[in-house]
Amino acid sequence: MAMENADPRFFPQVAGAFAYGTSAAVAASLGHEPGKILPLPDKLPLLLMGGTSDVIMARMAKKYGLGFDPLILLEYTFGQAISGGREDSYLLILKGAQHSTISHPFDLTQVGISDLRRTQSEDKIRDLMAEAIGLFIDAHVRQQPTALRALNELLDPANPLIASVERK
Numbered sequence: 552m553a554m555e556n557a558d559p560r561f562f563p564q565v566a567g568a569f570a571y572g573t574s575a576a577v578a579a580s581l582g583h584e585p586g587k588i589l590p591l592p593d594k595l596p597l598l599l600m601g602g603t604s605d606v607i608m609a610r611m612a613k614k615y616g617l618g619f620d621p622l623i624l625l626e627y628t629f630g631q632a633i634s635g636g637r638e639d640s641y642l643l644i645l646k647g648a649q650h651s652t653i654s655h656p657f658d659l660t661q662v663g664i665s666d667l668r669r670t671q672s673e674d675k676i677r678d679l680m681a682e683a684i685g686l687f688i689d690a691h692v693r694q695q696p697t698a699l700r701a702l703n704e705l706l707d708p709a710n711p712l713i714a715s716v717e718r719k
Contacts, residue, residue: 553568553569553570554568554570554573554575554591554597554599554628554632555575555591555592556568556592557591557592557594557595557597558592558594558595559594559595560592560594565595566595566596566691566692567595567596567597567598567639567687567688567691567692568595568596568597568598569597569598569599569600569684569687569688570597570598570599570600571600571601571653571680572600572601572602572605572607572608572650572653573599573601573628574588574608574611574624574625574627574628575588575589575590575591575628575631575632576588576589576611576615576624576627576628577589578614578615579615579616585615585616585617586615586616586617586627587615588624588627588628588631588632589632590631590632591628591632591633593632593633593634593635593640595639596637596639596640596687596691596692597633597639597640597641598640598641598643598683598684598687599625599628599629599633599640599641599642599643600642600643600644600645600648600653600680600683601621601622601625601642601643601644601645601648602621602644602645602646602647602648602649602650602652602676603621603622603644603645603646603647603648603714604621604647604648604649605621605648605649605650606621606649606650607650608621608622608624608625608650609621611624612624622644625642625644626642629642629717629719633719635719636719638718638719639691640718640719641687641706641716641717641718642715642716642717642718643683643706643713643715643716644713644714644715644716645671645676645679645680645712645713645714646671646711646712646713646714647671647676647712648671648673648676649673652673652676652677652680653677653680655673655677671711671712675712676712679705679710679712679713682705683702683705683706686698686701686702686705687702689701689702690702706718
């Protein structure tokens with residue numbers, strides 16, 4: 552919902568959005584072809600995040616006919632739903648992050664869901680997410696002069712917690 556509603560036409564007070572473990576894919580049961588990605592408003596800065604061990608996103612990809620891949624819907628969303636060109640939209644893929652990693656304490660609505668194998672410390676991943684979100688807001692919403700440089704330094708692909716980073 553954050554990505555879809557990050558549009559000043561609907562909510563003029565919103566200045567940017569971040570989202571974790573989601574996509575702009577639409578269900579074939581609504582009459583769309585499998586794997587259809589709907590465009591996003593793309594008028595404001597966006598930080599889209601996901602994890603390499605997210606079984607929920609992998610199951611969604613499989614449901615949409617795209618194989619059991621936790622990253623494909625995130626990558627398709629970033630590639631197809633966001634036109635970019637302002638250099639304020641990011642795709643941050645976190646190594647070993649699961650669908651419930653962003654939740655702390657553990658999200659009880661996820662009981663019974665078997666995520667993929669944990670390969671990193673969830674506390675360290677959550678710390679990285681929190682810092683990235685804070686710097687993203689400081690850089691692109693609050694326009695703090697040093698925050699953009701700090702965000703770019705934080706999102707260094709050499710970081711062992713980061714699988715990949717894209718920006719457009």
